[in-house]
Amino acid sequence: MCGGGLAGFCAAVASARQGARTCLVQDRPVFGGNSSSEVRVTPHGAAAFHVYAKETGIISELLIEERARNHETVFENGWTNSVWDMTMYDMAQRTENLTFYLNTTILDVRMANARKIASVVGYVANAELELELLADVFIDCTGDGIVADRAGCEWRMGSEGRAEFDEPHAPLEASGDVMGNSIHFKTKDMGYPAPFTAPDWAAKLDNPDFFYKQGRNPNDVRGGYWWIEIGVPWHTIYENEDIRHELTRYVLGVWDWIKNKDPKTKELAANHAIDWIGQVPGKRESRRIMGHYLMTEHDPLNKTVFEDEIAYGGWFLDLHTPGGLLAPTSEHASAEGYNETSSYMVKSYCGPYGVPLRSTIAKDVDNLLMAGRNISVTHAALGTVRVMGTTAIVGQAVGTAAAVALRKGLALADVPSEAIRDVQQTLLRDGCFLLNTTNEDELDLARSAQVIASSQAACYGGEVRADLLAAGQLGPQDDALNQRKGQWIAISEGVLNRVSVCLTNRSGSPQTVKATILPVDHIWDYRTEEQPLLATTELQVMPGDYQWIDWEVQLSERDGLKAGIYIRLDLHANPHLVWHCADGIVPGQTCAYEMGQGKMRRDWNGPTRSFRVEPSQNAYPPEHVINGVTRPYRFTNLWRSDPRESLPQWLELSWEELKLIRQIEISFPGSLLWEYRGYAPFYRDPQCPKDYRIEAFVGGAWKQLLEIRGNYQRHCRHALEQPVHTDKLRVVIDATNGDQSAAIYEIRCYS
Structure with a gap:
């Protein structure tokens, strides 16, 4: 290797x-x-x-x-x-x-x-x-x-030329152009003025257009600028050391601009000092x-x-401008100010x-x-x-x-x-996920088991935050319906009588908004066109804050609604209205907005928009732990206990005959929703079980096989010191890292 x-x-x-x-x-x-x-x-x-x-x-x-x-x-x-x-x-x-x-x-x-x-x-x-x-x-x-x-x-x-594969992002003519290398820097807030004088050999950067009109926004004095990048005309392999030196010159020049010259950043950076400058270029x-x-x-x-x-x-089709700092503009999306609905971003998503x-x-x-x-x-x-x-x-x-x-x-x-x-x-x-493959392991004994649990959560929807409701204030992710927005809803019963959303209308006059319900293949099905509608209506919204608007949809299987699928509830654009977010994430129920050209993209960091459903949906049944999928995808794929019932909660596998079990493997929820940098120091995902036991039914009584304390990993394997013959096995979750519900995506058993 x-x-x-x-x-x-x-x-x-x-x-x-x-x-x-x-x-x-x-x-x-x-x-x-x-x-x-x-x-x-x-x-x-x-x-x-x-x-x-x-x-x-x-x-x-x-x-x-x-x-x-x-x-x-x-x-x-x-x-x-x-x-x-x-x-x-x-x-x-x-x-x-x-x-x-x-x-x-x-x-x-x-x-x-x-x-x-x-x-x-x-x-x-x-x-x-x-x-x-x-x-x-x-x-x-x-x-x-x-x-x-x-x-x-x-x-x-x-770079391949456009004619070779007809790629939308390919240049018209082939060339030796490649994306460049970067080095990074970090600053530290000293709590008092920290002067900086650039050496004579540092790059001299004095033109604000180089930064603010060419996609190189020094928007945070802590560092983190990927756009400190240089490639061509140097060769990114043979002339890597030349690139490193040039990047060092530019890091010092960029910090000199932020610290001493830029009227937008000088005061913000007054107490910041360089804490670290990289000297190993990161190559793209x-x-x-x-x-x-x-x-x-x-x-x-x-x-x-x-x-x-x-x-x-x-990740999006993120092709940096050849030359980096030496090019007329930075990477395309950055040069557009990261406009998420621009034609470039739409074709790159x-x-x-x-x-x-x-x-x-x-x-x-x-x-x-x-x-x-x-x-x-x-x-x-x-x-x-x-x-x-x-x-x-x-x-x-x-x-x-x-x-x-x-x-x-x-x-x-x-x-x-x-x-x-x-x-x-x-x-x-081994804990990975594939888009088009599910668990079909013939050696996994759990796949043939019957599964029950001490309780299971139902999905009633997502309520709004009580403090914001009482104050009549918008939440941090509450924004106007400037574009069509969609909320994924897991349907377990094949019946949906009523759906409701919480809206604010501050226009001073009655408003209408088009609402549609459509089936989607999975939680990343962002299509807005060529989709069959299950229902459509115009919702009437009077002036006022935090109004629950009901829609009597009366959908069932005869209308094309199926059990065990996601539907998407879309509210179309009306900038006078705000569709409020729910108070927290409802597992597996996420939202997106229309970016253009018949395509949606994730909204914010994927919160749940406010909604209510009647009847409630049994979106988290225990049998999900053997359906072969370990994250929300075509359905929630999660067992979750009723949050109204206290821990401990248990999930049980049973077989018609005794099984010899030597190894038990469990996939818990946690650390799936956001990317790595979205998690805090010393983070342990609240949904992930912290303390749990595995028990087997032996000789007419439950026998504890092992006990785990202080867990925070999502994928856990347990080899038993002694194999066990049993027809019943259960996982008892005594405590989570903060969530009210016990939850499991998958259990596997091997002999």
Whole structure:
């Protein structure tokens, strides 16, 4: 495993956990690559744009652990500290079958023949030690594709022209243009004036248009500016050191502008001092290694369904302007002021979409895989797949695929056709999520069980905050209906008699608003056109605050309403009206707004809009824990106890005959709704069970098998010291990390 960024690290841990003897080689003293404390790029992924789309698996374990351990806020780029490095180092130390070499640079590749790598040669810095590492399978996670290049693989670097694949984001003519590198800085509020004098060699920046009219807004004096970026005319591989020096000059020049020259920021920055400046550039793009499938921009935009899907993405098509600080304007969305409804943002919003295994298998070398930003994609497609949340889960999938190939004695090229089900089912068991695959593991005894629970929550809707209602004030996410807004509602019964929404009309005159109800395929079905309507009406809203408006819809299965699906309640634009948010998140019930061209996008951070339904919907039944899906998707997929009943609460599996059980695996809720930086220091998700017990019915009585205290991880595996023969098993949740309800997404049992 060459390269210890998030892709390489997750690949190494995954292959080792699957029993393959694994060696991880990293050229820096810490793991994490761009996410490490040396570079400090905040890991982003699909959850930045899609509710409940947080990447899970190994990356989720790491990020949950880091937030639980770390005292410091993750504000943005530049704010990563050594707690993150040590979280990764700790996992590496605790992973069986994994050895690693830090500070070790890959110098050469030795071939067994024209299509097979025999070994890689590395040099350990400061140790005067040269290593030759032999393996059956190699994975290139170096970012620059060093191993693939030395092995003679075909690769691309630069931008494809529009004519080659007809990609909407491709330039008319092909070129060598790539996205640039960045270094970041962090400041500290000293509490007293902190002067700064830039050295003579720092960049001289005196034109406010460079910042405010070209998409480089110094909007926060704490740092975090991704737009301190330079690439062309320098080569992002061979001239990386020249780029580093130029970036250092510009960091100092940018801070000099903020601190000493800009009338908008001088007073804000008066007490701030430079606390850290990176000296390892974070790289966005260089070589892309050609695999058995080349992903183009059309795949994420059209959500291509791949038979060999092994991961997913959901970041927008984020293609930075070649040249960065040296270009006339910054990255396109930034240059538009991040207007979320501009034509550029509409055409760039994509996902969640699948990533195929074939794009990670080198076509020219038989025992080489890739993970990270060097996989087989076009320049345009790289704009979305390059972010670290996505590369991490691709890495876990590639490490898993390598282990499966070795275990089955398969050529890597044959895995997508002959063993893809094994790879996909292993990924699901290891806590990952796939868009088009559910748990079908024949060895999972829970799938054949009957499931009951001590109680289950019903969904009545989402009420508004009492304090805001009493004061007649708008909440922080209450905004006018300037665009069409939609609320996803889980329907369990196939009957909906009445739906209500809470609106404010401050226009001084009666208003009407068009309301529609339509079925949706899942919580990321953002279509507003070509959708069959279940019902439509005009709601009348008199002047006044916080009015519950009822709609007698009287829908049933004869009208096309089905049980076990989401519907979306849409209120169309009327800027005189405010649709209030609910008091907290109702699990699995989220909202979006229309951005244009028949497409919606997540509203704010995915709150629940106020609504009431009659009858209430049994959206959280216990049988969800064996339906094979571990997050809200086509339905809520969650068992949740009745919040009106106190803890402990339990969920029970039963079989018609005795089962031998040695291992129990549970997926709890938590840390799915937002991306990583949305969580506070020392964070433990309130929904996640903290204290729980697992019991088996043995000899006519319940026997405690194990007891867990202080949990905050969402994916927990428990190997029993002694296997148990039982026909009943239950999980008893004594306490959560704050939520009133006990909740579980999935239980698996193995013998």
